[in-house]
Amino acid sequence: MDEDLLAVSYCIDCGKCNDVCHIAKVTDNKYTPRSKIMLLQKLIEGDELDQDEVDDVYLSTRCGACDDICPMSIPITDIIQRERTILAEQGKEPVRTSQICKNIIEAGSPGRKDTTLRNSWINDEIELSETSDVAYMAGCWIAFAHQDIARSTIKLLNKAGITPRAIPEEKCCGLFLIDNGHMEEAKEYAKEYVEYIESLGIKKIIVSCPGCYIVLKEEYARLFREPKFEVVYSLELFRDLIQEGKLVPKALDRKMGVRDACAILEMSDIPRDILRSMQVEVTEMFGGKHGCCGGPAGVKPNFPEISSKVGMITIEKTKDYPDGVVAYCPFCYHHLEDVCQQEEKEFNIKDITELLLESVL
Numbered sequence: 001m002d003e004d005l006l007a008v009s010y011c012i013d014c015g016k017c018n019d020v021c022h023i024a025k026v027t028d029n030k031y032t033p034r035s036k037i038m039l040l041q042k043l044i045e046g047d048e049l050d051q052d053e054v055d056d057v058y059l060s061t062r063c064g065a066c067d068d069i070c071p072m073s074i075p076i077t078d079i080i081q082r083e084r085t086i087l088a089e090q091g092k093e094p095v096r097t098s099q100i101c102k103n104i105i106e107a108g109s110p111g112r113k114d115t116t117l118r119n120s121w122i123n124d125e126i127e128l129s130e131t132s133d134v135a136y137m138a139g140c141w142i143a144f145a146h147q148d149i150a151r152s153t154i155k156l157l158n159k160a161g162i163t164p165r166a167i168p169e170e171k172c173c174g175l176f177l178i179d180n181g182h183m184e185e186a187k188e189y190a191k192e193y194v195e196y197i198e199s200l201g202i203k204k205i206i207v208s209c210p211g212c213y214i215v216l217k218e219e220y221a222r223l224f225r226e227p228k229f230e231v232v233y234s235l236e237l238f239r240d241l242i243q244e245g246k247l248v249p250k251a252l253d254r255k256m257g258v259r260d261a262c263a264i265l266e267m268s269d270i271p272r273d274i275l276r277s278m279q280v281e282v283t284e285m286f287g288g289k290h291g292c293c294g295g296p297a298g299v300k301p302n303f304p305e306i307s308s309k310v311g312m313i314t315i316e317k318t319k320d321y322p323d324g325v326v327a328y329c330p331f332c333y334h335h336l337e338d339v340c341q342q343e344e345k346e347f348n349i350k351d352i353t354e355l356l357l358e359s360v361l
Helices: 003-009 016-020 022-026 033-037 040-044 051-058 065-069 076-089 095-107 140-144 147-159 175-179 183-199 210-223 234-243 262-267 269-277 304-320 330-343 352-360
Strands: 134-137 204-207 230-233 254-259 280-284 325-327 349-351
Touching: 003 040, 003 076, 016 033, 016 065, 022 304, 033 051, 033 076, 040 076, 051 076, 065 076, 076 175, 095 175, 095 183, 134 147, 140 147, 140 330, 147 234, 147 349, 147 352, 175 183, 175 210, 183 210, 204 210, 204 234, 210 230, 210 262, 230 234, 234 269, 234 352, 254 269, 254 304, 269 280, 269 352, 304 325, 304 330, 325 330, 325 352, 330 349, 349 352
Parallel strands: 134 204, 204 230, 254 280, 254 325, 325 349
Antiparallel strands: none
């Protein structure tokens, strides 16, 4: 029996995955993790899905909350990825998904941005090297939309005596390809990017985006091979530099909520350690549980209204924190800022790197 179908057969319909899925919550359980995986048999047998069923497969951010809660250890997000692979091969994936994948492969960014602008965040306020074997990768959302995060990162590194280089032809990590089941394209993409970075003599890459970090550190090894460079998450490095006394935060004396990043929940202690070093009292927005922003893996471009409803769950909670909420995922930050603008809500969210810079300098 097919391994994934066998896993699906173990589902006991306990409803726990529905309880943690924000998309299920805002659609009154019309689109649930269980309803998605129950479509696998139809897809494998070549049956036609109706539009609502196709939408169901793509109404997932692949945040992993359902995987974490499933008592039968069903790999729900892996099954969704496989279903998307089948639909892509059938030419049934959403048009926007196809276009974004094409943009990444051909132009190196989801929005087909002008490649000459990717490193436009660089200015005279920061110090970069042209020859260092330590590089900094900003990632798409920072490079094009939230450049202050990149500049704040470099200022903190400079303060600690680190002068990295920028990647001349940096491009998207390719997470969107992986999330949407374009695995063959992702394999070739990973090969080209890994070999390009290695050709520069880079031995270590510091990355700000949690998604980029996971893709470079873990996915590329599965898609191609283990890279010859070390991948370092910027916040983990900052925590080490604080512990070593190379960065010395001043007390901010604030009480703030934390907007966690789905990709690296197992590392969520790191931003909390950094916040405590600034004497920021940390409170849990979702009671220590998973809370996706609702934007990734194609949900935002394909289903903007549902994506915004999920984003509003976080935005409504910011009212409980007069000193604001801290985010450390640039896509969460970007999505929630966009939702606030659409809904004419106050944007009371601060990126942790910018907050740390405020405390250190």
